[in-house]
Every structure is written in C-alpha cells, then in structure tokens.
Amino acid sequence: MDAKLIVDEVRLTPILISDPPLLNVQGVHQPYTPRLVVEVITRGGVSGLGETYGDGVYLDLARPLAEALPGRSVTDVNALFALAEATDPGRDPGSGSGAEAAAEAAEEAGVDAGGLRGVRTAEKLRLSVVSAFETACLDALGKTLGLPVHALLGGKVRDSVEFSAYLFHRWATHPAGGPVDDWGAALDPAGIVAQARRFDRAYGFRSFKLKGGVFAPEQEIAAIRALAEEFPGRPLRLDPNGAWSVETSLSVARELKGVLEYLEDPASGTGAMAEIAAGTEVPLATNMCVTTFEEVPEAFAKGAVRIVLCDHHYWGGLGRTRELAALCRTYGVGLSMHSNTHLGISLAAMTQVAATLPELHHACDTHYPWQTEDVVTTRPVFREGRLTVSDAPGLGVELDREALATLHRRWREDDGRYRNRDDAAAMRTAHPNWTPHTW
C-alpha cells in the first residue's frame, strides 16, 4: 500500500462547545457540550478530520483505538470495527473501564449522554467512536487523492442537500450562567413560530422540526398548528423523544393527521411504536428504537416505523450509513437524517454522505444553526435550506487550530461539570427536584 496513505499519528482533542438552553424531555442542554475532534495524520503529511461525542465514555474508547491506528492505511476502514472491539478496554476482564462497564453505569444512572438513543450498549458507544475515525480516514484519503469524500462513497447523486430547521422550546439564558445568544426564549406556540420565522428568513429552511416532549401535548399540538398556519404546505415534524404513552401518541396523531410530514418517536420502544403505527396513518419516524443494525429486524417486522433517521455517528460512519440506506430501500422504509449538537466537521460529513443517498427523500436534521462556535475555518452557509455539496478534496473543511485550542482549553479547565453531557443535571440547576415528564 502507498506509504503516504499510512497513518502516522492520531490526535484526539476533546473540546467543550457553547450550546444554548434548548429544552427536551431529558432536561435542558448544558451551557457547554463535549465533543471530540479526531485527526488522522498520514505519513504523507495529510490530516483527516472526524468529530463525535466527547463524553468520557467515548474518550475511553477513542484513546486505545487511536494508539492502534498508526501503521495502518487510511483505506482500511472496514477493519475499524474489529479493531475498536479488540482495543475496547472493557474487553479486558477485570479492567471495568471499558464500554461495557460504561454502558452499564450509564444505564443505571438512567441518563443517555449520547442523546436519547434508546438503551445504551457497548456496541453503540464503539460505533460512535468508530464513526469519527472512519470519517477522518476518508477525509485524509480524499485529500491525498484529490477526491471529495462523496466520490469515495460512489459519487454524489445531488448537488445540494436539504436540511430542516430544528425548532426548540428554550430559555433565553442558562440558569447557571454561560454563553448567551440573541434568540431569546421560546416557551409557547407564538415563540416557536417566531423562531421558525427567523430560521426561514436567515437560511430559507423549507422543513421545520419541533423538538417536543417538553410541554403538555396539547401545547405542542398548538405549536404545530401555528406553524402549519404560518407556513402552509411546508413539511412539519414533531419529536417528543418517546415522552408519550401509546394512548397519548395516538391522540396526538389523530389531532395532527394530514398536518405532519412525520411523527418522530412519540413513544419509547419498538413495541409501543408498533402499536401506534397500527393505529394511525401518520408516518412514524425513529432515531430511538432503531439506532443499530441489530434493532432493525424486529422494528421492520412489526411495521413500527416508516422512516429511519440515519446518523453516521450512531451507525458507525459513512459507509455504514450507506448500508442502512440500502436496508431501508430493501424494506421500503423511508430515510431521513438525525442530528445531535455538532460542529462543522460533522456537518460536512453529513452533507457528503447525504449527497450519495438516492433514498433520502426527507430534509436532514441539523442543530448547526444553534452553534455559535466551530473548529472549521469557514462556516457553511444554508441557502434555501440547503447546503451545496463540496467537491473539494476530502470533507472540504479545514481545521481552525486556534479555535480548537481555545475550545480544548475550556475542556481542560472544566472542573468536571460539563465534560459529560447531562441534560437532567442542567435542568436541576434551575429546578432541583425536576424529573422527566411523560404524558
């Protein structure tokens, strides 16, 4: 194999990025959220970039994988899965510090720092780590060869990718202090509509997704109705992250039939989703009950979902995302794309893979417009709700090392408060006795 494609070094840089006080069923976004930037540097001197979750459980897996990579080729992305498993410290009986242990601990704590992703397993953690390494390898490969990542994935089938505006109920400021933006509070339907108007004006988004599960379903139904009135004919989605019972979900679906493009994870678990699906014509989407390949067969067999939200961080990278698309195509299940808080590296990766998927018939989610900081030199610009697919080598983004250093310093200097995302803990700074609501 070409020596210039051999990995010389892997750099891991955990960072803390500003995040607004966005509300969801599990609480509120912390003022700062951990992310991990992965740099794969080849002997040819090319640096490939990847980005994923930055909580401790992910770092624990990323470090030994980073140590194992030098000497391998950046073309060897198929081998990353076995390598991640082999280097998982949890595989060493007795160490107790690996993904299995971390997953168990996280499950016991009842918190999913990875972002509302169903039951956490060691496999899920590993796949999220692999995703950043795979993306970084493909970026390095593309930069070396002078090819965009989409060309390494078989080529783009569209020149721009559509994204949806991601609407959140939110506070104006974080209760414990932290970064402040100029969006203000949005705590009722009028606030949501105002937020949507700004997204529409600033970026031209055609689709709107409302994060639900925050207020009583009646209020969230009212917000969707208000959006439908303000933006007639535009695709609208509602996602309460599994906060509702089957009965509530069916009642909301009845209310919003014909109004919603899809209803995302109204209830938790494949069984509940299947019950709801059987009782409504509103298409159900998920990024909670189907987030790994092993969760697919039961959900598809039960007809629990009509749309799966892909997410290369969840599924193990861009190649696996394409495999999920093939699976959905085979089973006649639709495809959309999920987002969690992320920066420009991930956005570039999302755009590159989305460009290659003929099966993607829904606008992709992205939190990106909420982010005021980034580690890439040039922030991409949404126009008419779309991003142009970069044909530049690799992902088409460059690292802003100064910005990276600043955000890493914030992580280093953090007293442990924000290094692991915990929306419930953030909520309890304002409401000490808060527990998640369900309806």
Add this chain to the structure above:
Amino acid sequence: MDAKLIVDEVRLTPILISDPPLLNVQGVHQPYTPRLVVEVITRGGVSGLGETYGDGVYLDLARPLAEALPGRSVTDVNALFALAEATDPGRDPGSGSGAEAAAEAAEEAGVDAGGLRGVRTAEKLRLSVVSAFETACLDALGKTLGLPVHALLGGKVRDSVEFSAYLFHRWATHPAGGPVDDWGAALDPAGIVAQARRFDRAYGFRSFKLKGGVFAPEQEIAAIRALAEEFPGRPLRLDPNGAWSVETSLSVARELKGVLEYLEDPASGTGAMAEIAAGTEVPLATNMCVTTFEEVPEAFAKGAVRIVLCDHHYWGGLGRTRELAALCRTYGVGLSMHSNTHLGISLAAMTQVAATLPELHHACDTHYPWQTEDVVTTRPVFREGRLTVSDAPGLGVELDREALATLHRRWREDDGRYRNRDDAAAMRTAHPNWTPHTW
C-alpha cells in the same frame, strides 16, 4: 472532478468462450458461452475492465449505457443504476426492444440464459449489465489512483479468499462437436469422486460443491456420500437448482443431515424453500429465490434460507454486493458466493469484493477451473483452494488483446447458434425430445 477520471470511451466486446459439457437441470452447457467484456477508458488513458453475461438481451442494454457514459467520472458509480434505467430501450414505449420486452420473451420461452436465476425481470437484466460497468469504473479508478479495488471498497479484511471446487456431472465431449478437454465423463458417484480428487490435487480445494438436479436424487445422495467418505470433514454442498419437490427435498435433507455444509436451492420459490427449511436442520442456501433486494424481505421473513449466495453480476456490482452482505449480517443470514461460467476479470472482481466482507464464512463458488480460455494476460492460480488477494492497482488483471480479438472473432463468425446461452437447446442436440426433469 479530476479530468483524468472522466470517461472518454466505453468499448463493448462480446465474445464466445469454450465451455465443457457440464450437466444441470436445464440441460448442458453449450460448447461456447457468450460473455461481454466492458472496457471503460478514461481521459487519463487508463482502461478499466468489467465482465458480464453476453447474451443479446444484455448487449441490448449495455450499448445505450456505454453511449451515455463518456463525460461522466469513473467515481460516479452510484449514478449507474438510474442511468441504466434511463437508457434502457425498453423504457421507450413502443420500441419493444428493451429489457422488459426481453424479459417477457425469455419468460415465455421458459429459459433463463442468465443462469437459473428465478423469474427474469428487466431489473435483473439491468443490474447484471450495471455490474460490469461498475467493476470497470472501479478498476479504472483504482489503476488511476494506484489503489487496489478492495481499498476502494473500504479495504480487505483477509489476504486470501477461499473457493470451493465445483463438481459437475458431465460428458466427455459435446454431442454437436466443439472444444474437448481432458477431464472425461463423470456420470456416477465414482466419476464425481475422481473429479473431486483431481480438483483437490491440482488446486487444493477444501470445499466441494456438486451441481445436482441431473440424475435421480438417490444417485446424487450417493455421490455426496462417496465424497464424504473420500474427504472426511470437508465442507460439501449439493445444488439441484430447484429440481425437487418439497417432499423430495425433505427426504434428501433427512438422508444428508450432518453430511452437508448446506443444501442449495433444493426446490424453486421462496414458499417451497420456507416449507423445506421448516422441516430440516440442514441449512438451506440460495441463488435462485433471493437474487435481488426486492426478493429479500419475504424470504427472510419466512426463514426460507440461512445462506444467501452473493454474486456481483446479479446484485449490480461490488458496492451492492457489500450492501447485500450488510443485509445478511443484520438479519443473521449467512453469506456465500455464487458463480456462473466466467473468466479472469470476473474472478478478480469476485476475489476483491470477497476480501472486503467479514461476513463471508463459506468458500466461494467458481466455474473458473473449467475454463480453458481467458482474456487476461495471467491466469490466477488456486493454492490450497485459495486465491491471494491482489494489492496491485485496480482489479490486478490486464487484458490480453490478442485473446480478446480471437474470442470476439468467434462471436462475430457465429451463425447465431451460441450467441445466447441455451442449455436446453444444447441438450436437445443429443436428445431431441428432452425436457427438464423434476423429482
């Protein structure tokens, strides 16, 4: 996109290659079998190679696709599927010369020149044509970049690929004349064992597959038993190409339980296969009831097969073969590889993709040792039943232009007798009233 990756020209060369009188349920291999060699030549002057079925129905689809390719990048393999559909002459209402019409005609004739592949559809024909174009594009891309095709598919996960010996009942010579080899006849268990011994000696194959559906099941059971006695512990497969009833299949499975690695397509159709699967512990494999993605869900839901034989010619190329592998992994279905009569270009493609599939736990089928002619300059050599995975750029094979010209001349000078493979017609030259047997 890099100008040197743009397709400048596509050359299609139909050829007729010598084939021995191998027997199957549909008759006997003709003395000559049509194949199509696809060359995709880039503006950089690099020639990429692909190989597929060469019957008229495939040529009719390949020609307009070849005309549409110049000006596109060899990286744009995802777009080939839509392009093949758009250029299918059958899409033009009234032309009647396209894949739909051809598929209908072939179905009416009750013959499947594509090789025992279930009901023929326009989609299946198109995918087989696309496969050769995709392979040729990847070969050209790899040669341009200095990377083996496996690296373009995410990298090999093994350094050699195991193949199985493909045992056939056969005649010593073709009844109507034609090429003669030194294998002699094999028309009983002793003949099959002798054939297997030679394969073992010459190439070191560990696995043996017997093409069945030729003689009464009792005789084929006896042949398998004789192989098991001669080669204790070696994986053995039997494939009657759907020639048996459910009852016969169950009876054979009872007889050969514990002897067979798997039983391949004992009966035709997903329903029959599911009935058999429910009644035996012998794993069932298929390359007949599951040969496209749309056939997957029913077969998996019914538990009709435990192993799917991938075949990049069937499934639409190397990328789609990897998608099938992901599907099988997801549903806990095993993966093996199918073969039809093919030359060294296809063998190289099979080896490259097989090298990238962690899910491949069975030796691949190949007819290759039966072929005495080739269009590549160096014939690969099986050692211990395996082929070393080439790390040379592209597929790692070069075209022997003289050999290609010779085999193309044979095709040009053919009076129409062999340009479309028809095993039944070949059988009727010896037995004019022959019709396929079923048991």
